[in-house]
Amino acid sequence: MVARVDEYLQYRRGLGYALRIEGGMLRSFARYADESGYRGPLTNELSIRWARLPAKAARLYWARRIEVLIGFANYCKVFDARTEIPPRHTFGPAHRRRAPYLYSASQLRSLADEGTDFESVGGFKQYTHATLFGLLACTGMRISEALRLGIADVDLKLGVITVGESKRRRSRLVPIHRTARLRLSDYHARRAGRFPNAAHFFVSQSGNRLPYSTVRSTFRQQTEFLGWTKSGQLPRLHDLRHTFACRVLEKWEHRPAGSEDRIDWLSRYLGHESISDTYWYLTATPALLSAAVRKFKYPKPS
Numbered sequence: 001m002v003a004r005v006d007e008y009l010q011y012r013r014g015l016g017y018a019l020r021i022e023g024g025m026l027r028s029f030a031r032y033a034d035e036s037g038y039r040g041p042l043t044n045e046l047s048i049r050w051a052r053l054p055a056k057a058a059r060l061y062w063a064r065r066i067e068v069l070i071g072f073a074n075y076c077k078v079f080d081a082r083t084e085i086p087p088r089h090t091f092g093p094a095h096r097r098r099a100p101y102l103y104s105a106s107q108l109r110s111l112a113d114e115g116t117d118f119e120s121v122g123g124f125k126q127y128t129h130a131t132l133f134g135l136l137a138c139t140g141m142r143i144s145e146a147l148r149l150g151i152a153d154v155d156l157k158l159g160v161i162t163v164g165e166s167k168r169r170r171s172r173l174v175p176i177h178r179t180a181r182l183r184l185s186d187y188h189a190r191r192a193g194r195f196p197n198a199a200h201f202f203v204s205q206s207g208n209r210l211p212y213s214t215v216r217s218t219f220r221q222q223t224e225f226l227g228w229t230k231s232g233q234l235p236r237l238h239d240l241r242h243t244f245a246c247r248v249l250e251k252w253e254h255r256p257a258g259s260e261d262r263i264d265w266l267s268r269y270l271g272h273e274s275i276s277d278t279y280w281y282l283t284a285t286p287a288l289l290s291a292a293v294r295k296f297k298y299p300k301p302s
Contacts, residue, residue: 001033001042008075025068041082042073048090059091067094100242100283101228101235108137108243110226112183121205124194128210129218131187132202136237138180140244140270143237147210149201156185163271172271245270245281246288253291 005026012019019026029050038046051065066086077083088094103111112134114127135146145163153162159181161174176184191198195207202210216237223235248266252259267278282288 001030001038002027004076005030005072008072011075012071022068022071025065026072029065029069029072041080042069042076042084044084044086047073047084047086051086051091060094060096063089063091063094066090097280099233100281101233101239102246102283102285103137103235103240103243107226107228108134111137111222124190125205125218127187127190128202128204129215129222131183132210132215133219133240134183135176135180136240137244139174139176140241140248141174142241142271143212143215145271147200147202147212147215150199151188151201154184154188154201156181156188170271170273172268174269241270242281242283245278246283246285249282250285250287250291253287258291258295 009019009023009026032050032053033046047066047069051062051069067088069086070088073083073085077085112130114130132146135141136143139161141161141163148164149161153164155161159176159178161176162171163174164171188201191201191203195203198207200209204210204214219237223229228235245266249259249263252262263275263278267275270278270281272278284292
């Protein structure tokens with residue numbers, strides 16, 4: 001099964017698909033099948049058995065794993081008619097919009113608080129993550145985009161970040177505010193002093209590219225320390241992108257012309273192919289609902 005998955009991924013990536021997450025899931029499935037001694041065509045029983053791992057995971061997660069297998073199963077069926085295509089809705093829909101955790105201005109300041117101990121290993125780690133969280137908050141960039149940034153991608157003189165071949169292999173320029181440029185410049189100088197030969201902009205304590213697993217763990221620890229996880233709704237890193245989209249729209253609504261003539265700007269800045277992708281990030285906050293009411297208010301009867 002590992003050989004079949006590798007062949008499938010090579011074929012799909014040759015067509016231009018990145019398949020980063022899907023590829024990892026398919027390889028996990030292939031190892032599970034091979035290590036369990038399974039031989040023969042892909043069956044629904046095998047697909048469902050793997051999709052339900054771990055047993056305590058949410059059904060949405062199981063549904064996503066089934067969805068990933070469907071494409072692979074269709075590929076296998078071309079070469080082996082005995083292949084079974086797992087039913088798409090075995091565990092319900094694979095995609096559901098979770099209500100985002102929208103951060104307040106004070107919470108964003110807490111995430112970007114760098115502390116004062118820059119020289120120690122722990123202090124530099126805190127400073128790195130605080131700078132990274134601040135960048136995500138003020139640009140709405142994807143965490144994967146920020147972690148891939150090379151030194152040359154961040155032009156601190158012009159205040160422009162180059163995001164190369166992100167989702168769907170699209171590249172874009174991300175202008176940043178003067179205050180963000182000053183913070184990034186300070187981090188750049190401190191990182192260069194500690195790791196002069198670093199290739200990536202955000203680095204780990206060893207000077208290598210900062211791993212997502214470390215960022216996710218640090219983010220979870222910090223939000224737990226700040227007490228944000230006690231409300232029942234767990235904050236996510238990706239919610240910084242949701243928050244950015246909503247706060248920018250709220251700010252634009254204070255303009256006499258509102259935000260209608262600028263929604264395309266927001267879509268391009270976030271790196272979306274179409275405005276419909278941007279709508280996924282918009283939440284009916286009180287400020288945006290009030291703006292909508294004002295726009296669609298019926299005139300008083302005469």
